[in-house]
Amino acid sequence: MAAGGSASRRAQEARRQERLLREQWQAARWEAYRWEAASEGEQAVAAQLLVLTERGWRLLVDRKWPGTRAANVDMILVGPGGVFVLDVKNWRSAPEVAQGALRAGGQNRDEHAAKLLAVTRSAEGAVASLGMSPVAVRPLMVFAGRSLDTELGRIRLLGEREVGPVLLSERLRLPANSVRAIADHLERAFPEYEGSAVAPPASEPRERRTEPADGLFDLEGLRDAALEEALRAPIEQWMTFLHPDQVALVRRNWSGPARISGPAGTGKTVVGLHRAAHLAQRGSGRVLYITFARNLHRVQATFLKAMSPAVADRVDFRGLHAWAQEFLQDRGVRVRINGEKIDTAFGFAWKNVGRDSCLAEIDDTPGYWREEIDYVIKGRGITSFEEYAGLSRRRRRARLGREHRRAVWNLFEEYQSRLAEREVHDFQDVLALALAEARRETGQRPYAAVIVDEVQDLTLVGVRLLHALVGDAPNGLLLVGDGQQAVYPGGFRLSEAGIDIRGDRGQVLRTNYRNSKEILDAALAVVADDPFEDIDGLRTPGRRDVDLTYHDGRVVRVVKASTAEHDEALLDALRALPSDARRDSAVLCASMRAISHYQRLLDRAGMRVCLLEHYDGNPVEAVKLGSYHRAKGLEFKRVFLPGHDTDGLADARAPQEQVPDTVRERRELSRSRLFVAMTRARDELWLGSVRRDPAG
Numbered sequence: 001m002a003a004g005g006s007a008s009r010r011a012q013e014a015r016r017q018e019r020l021l022r023e024q025w026q027a028a029r030w031e032a033y034r035w036e037a038a039s040e041g042e043q044a045v046a047a048q049l050l051v052l053t054e055r056g057w058r059l060l061v062d063r064k065w066p067g068t069r070a071a072n073v074d075m076i077l078v079g080p081g082g083v084f085v086l087d088v089k090n091w092r093s094a095p096e097v098a099q100g101a102l103r104a105g106g107q108n109r110d111e112h113a114a115k116l117l118a119v120t121r122s123a124e125g126a127v128a129s130l131g132m133s134p135v136a137v138r139p140l141m142v143f144a145g146r147s148l149d150t151e152l153g154r155i156r157l158l159g160e161r162e163v164g165p166v167l168l169s170e171r172l173r174l175p176a177n178s179v180r181a182i183a184d185h186l187e188r189a190f191p192e193y194e195g196s197a198v199a200p201p202a203s204e205p206r207e208r209r210t211e212p213a214d215g216l217f218d219l220e221g222l223r224d225a226a227l228e229e230a231l232r233a234p235i236e237q238w239m240t241f242l243h244p245d246q247v248a249l250v251r252r253n254w255s256g257p258a259r260i261s262g263p264a265g266t267g268k269t270v271v272g273l274h275r276a277a278h279l280a281q282r283g284s285g286r287v288l289y290i291t292f293a294r295n296l297h298r299v300q301a302t303f304l305k306a307m308s309p310a311v312a313d314r315v316d317f318r319g320l321h322a323w324a325q326e327f328l329q330d331r332g333v334r335v336r337i338n339g340e341k342i343d344t345a346f347g348f349a350w351k352n353v354g355r356d357s358c359l360a361e362i363d364d365t366p367g368y369w370r371e372e373i374d375y376v377i378k379g380r381g382i383t384s385f386e387e388y389a390g391l392s393r394r395r396r397r398a399r400l401g402r403e404h405r406r407a408v409w410n411l412f413e414e415y416q417s418r419l420a421e422r423e424v425h426d427f428q429d430v431l432a433l434a435l436a437e438a439r440r441e442t443g444q445r446p447y448a449a450v451i452v453d454e455v456q457d458l459t460l461v462g463v464r465l466l467h468a469l470v471g472d473a474p475n476g477l478l479l480v481g482d483g484q485q486a487v488y489p490g491g492f493r494l495s496e497a498g499i500d501i502r503g504d505r506g507q508v509l510r511t512n513y514r515n516s517k518e519i520l521d522a523a524l525a526v527v528a529d530d531p532f533e534d535i536d537g538l539r540t541p542g543r544r545d546v547d548l549t550y551h552d553g554r555v556v557r558v559v560k561a562s563t564a565e566h567d568e569a570l571l572d573a574l575r576a577l578p579s580d581a582r583r584d585s586a587v588l589c590a591s592m593r594a595i596s597h598y599q600r601l602l603d604r605a606g607m608r609v610c611l612l613e614h615y616d617g618n619p620v621e622a623v624k625l626g627s628y629h630r631a632k633g634l635e636f637k638r639v640f641l642p643g644h645d646t647d648g649l650a651d652a653r654a655p656q657e658q659v660p661d662t663v664r665e666r667r668e669l670s671r672s673r674l675f676v677a678m679t680r681a682r683d684e685l686w687l688g689s690v691r692r693d694p695a696g
C-alpha cells in the first residue's frame with residue numbers, strides 16, 4: 001500500500017479513537033455522577049477509571065479488605081496494564097513527598113501509605129494463588145482535585161487528571177483472558193463492602209457498564225485488536241504470569257544459598273528476575289544481579305524495569321568483570337587491564353617455555369594452554385604446584401601427567417612474571433583481587449542479595465567472590481544456570497566454593513516454555529552424546545527429559561553447493577519475512593569473522609542490522625546479529641544459523657577414537673555453543689550449510 005494511503009488510514013483511525021474516547025468519557029461521567037454518596041472529587045476519579053472499563057479493564061469499587069473487620073479497599077483495577085490497588089484521597093491540602101515521607105497540610109500522613117501497602121500485600125497474596133507474579137500488583141494513591149505524578153517507595157501518587165492517561169498508556173502485560181480470570185478471582189477474594197459509599201446504584205445492572213451504549217462503541221473490535229496486538233507483540237513483551245511452582249520459588253524463604261537449575265527455556269531467568277524484584281520490594285538492601293556475558297545484564301535490566309518499574313532502581317544489573325573492577329576502584333585498589341599487553345605477555349611466555357616443551361606433543365595450539373591457565377589454574381584459584389599436580393581437571397579431556405603439569409606450571413609462572421613486568425593484570429587477576437578485598441572485613445555489606453544468572457559461565461573464583469559478598473545469609477545468594485549450556489572450558493563444583501546447597505535450596509525447573517518440540521529435538525540431537533557434569537557434581541545425559549508446552553514451530557534446513565548460494569538463500573529467507581517480523585529475528589554466528597561477513601552481506605542487501613552488543617532489550621526494527629556467546633540467555637522468534645555445521649556438528653560424526661583429546665574437547669564445546677544458539681529460537685530455526693565435497 002502507498003505511504004499516503006496508510007497515513008490517511010492512521011488519521012481516520014485516530015479520529016475514530018478520539019470519538020470513541022469522548023463517548024466513553026461522557027458515559028463514564030454520567031455513571032460516576034450516579035454514585036450519589038461519593039464526593040465530587042471521587043466521582044471525577046471514578047469517571048476517569050470508568051473510561052478504562054470500556055477498554056478492557058475491570059474496576060472493583062469499595063471492597064472489603066479480607067482479614068479485617070471493618071476496613072475497606074477503595075478500588076482495585078485489573079486490565080491489560082496489570083493489577084492496581086487504588087486509594088482515592090480527597091484531601092483539603094496538597095500532598096507532598098519529602099524525605100521519603102508523605103505529608104499534607106504540615107502533617108505526616110505515612111499511615112495512609114502503610115495501609116495501602118498492607119492492602120497491596122493482601123492482593124499480592126490473592127493473585128499469587130492464581131500463578132501470577134506477586135510483583136505485578138502495584139499500589140496507587142489518587143488525589144481528587146489535584147494534579148501530580150510522583151512516587152513514594154513503590155507507591156505511585158497521581159492526580160485526578162493524570163490517573164486515566166497513565167493507566168491507559170501502561171504497556172501491555174496481561175492478555176484479555178488473564179484480566180478476566182484475575183478480576184473474577186479478586187472479586188471473590190475482596191467481597192463487596194457492605195454500606196458502600198460509592199458502589200454503583202443497585203438498580204443499574206452491572207452488565208450495562210460493559211455493553212456498548214449505542215452503535216458507536218465497538219468493544220468487541222477493540223478487544224480483538226488488543227488480543228491480536230498481544231500475539232504480534234515483540235518478543236521483549238514481558239510475561240507477567242508464572243507457573244505456581246515458579247511463583248513459589250520467587251517468594252520462598254531460603255535459609256542460605258540456593259540454586260535454580262533446569263534445561264534451556266524452562267524459565268530460570270524469568271524466575272531470577274521476579275525474585276530480584278520480590279527481594280528488592282521486600283527488603284531494605286540493594287540486590288546485585290550478575291551475569292558473565294557482557295550485554296545480557298543490560299537486556300535484563302530493561303525487562304525488570306518493564307515488569308516492575310517501582311523497584312528497578314534497587315537492583316544493580318552488572319557484568320561480572322565490570323562490576324569487580326568498579327568494586328576494586330571503590331575500595332581504592334588499583335588494577336590495570338590492557339588486552340594487548342596481556343596477549344603479548346602470554347605470547348612471550350609460550351615462546352620461551354611452552355612451545356618447545358612436552359606440552360606441544362599434546363596440543364601445539366597455545367590457546368589450549370592459555371585456557372588451562374585461565375580456567376583451571378587462575379579460574380580455580382590454584383596457588384601452588386602441588387595443589388595443581390593433584391587437581392581433578394573437570395571437563396578437561398587431555399590427560400596430564402606430573403611432567404606435563406610441571407610444564408604448564410612453568411608456563412603459568414613465566415606468564416605471571418611477564419604480566420608483572422608490564423604492570424598489567426588479566427581478567428582472572430581482577431576477580432582474585434576483588435575476592436581478597438571482599439573477604440576483608442570492612443563492616444559494610446553492599447548488597448542484601450546477589451543473584452547470578454548463567455552461573456555455569458563463571459569460574460570458581462568468580463562464584464567465591466559473589467558468595468563472599470553475602471555469605472550464607474538467608475535469601476542472600478541465588479545461583480541460576482544450566483551446566484548443559486556451558487560455553488567456556490573447564491569447570492568446578494560448588495562444594496569447592498564452600499557453598500552448601502541442601503534440601504529445598506536446590507530446585508530444578510523442567511518445563512520448557514520457549515521452544516517448539518521440533519526445534520528442541522533438533523538442538524538436543526546435537527548434544528545427545530555429550531553427558532555433562534553440572535556444578536553440583538551430578539552427571540547428566542545430553543538428551544534430557546524436558547516437558548514441553550505445545551506451540552507451533554519449525555526447523556528449516558537449507559543445504560547449498562556454495563557459500564554464495566547459501567548466503568543468497570539466507571537473504572531470501574530474511575526478505576520473505578514481513579518487515580515487522582525482522583525485529584524478532586536473529587542471525588547468529590560461531591565466529592567474529594562470520595559476523596563481519598554477514599554484517600556486510602545484510603548491509604549490502606539494505607537490511608537494517610542491530611549488533612547484539614548494542615541490543616538493550618528494547619524492541620528495535622532491525623535484524624539482530626551476533627555471536628553464539630552474545631546470544632546466551634536471550635531469545636528470538638526466529639533464529640538463523642548460517643554455516644551452522646562448519647564447527648562442531650559435522651565433526652561429531654567423525655570416528656571419536658582417532659581424534660586427539662584436546663580436539664574432542666573443543667568439538668564438545670562447539671556443540672554446546674551450537675546447542676545454546678539453537679535453543680534461542682522460539683518459532684523458527686533456520687539451519688544453513690554448504691555441502692562439502694566428500695573427497696575434500
Ligand SMILES: Nc1ncnc2c1ncn2[C@@H]1O[C@H](COP(=O)(O)OP(=O)(O)OP(=O)(O)O)[C@@H](O)[C@H]1O
Binds near residue numbers: 246271485679
Ligand atoms: N510459566 C510460564 N508460562 C509461560 N511462559 C513462560 C513461563 N515461564 C517462562 N516462560 C517463558 O519462557 C521463555 C524462556 O524463559 P527463560 O528465558 O527464563 O528460560 P531460561 O531457563 O532462563 O532459558 P535459557 O537457560 O535457555 O536461557 C521466556 O519467553 C519466558 O517468558
